[in-house]
Amino acid sequence: MRLPANIFAEVETVPTGTCPECDADVHVDSDADKGDSVLCDECGTELEVVGLDPLELDIAEEEDLDDDEDDDDL
Ligand SMILES: [Zn+2]
Secondary structure: OOOOOOHHHHOOOOOEEEOOOOOOEEEOOOOOOOOOEEEOOOOOOEEEEEEEOOEEEEEOOOOOOOOOOOOOOO
């Protein structure tokens, strides 16, 4: 179900990005930071916040986790 098009009156400063997978609007926590993960409500794809102004989302793919690369990030 979709609401009528007066969303701009309703939404205050909740950041909204676009799901690269299905083009749906994805609401992100206003505390969200770069690198945070969010789930698309529409398709369930895990997305990563790659930009904040404007908000940009990218698909967070966990394909091959290479054990060869030791980042020592922990
Ligand atoms: Zn989606």
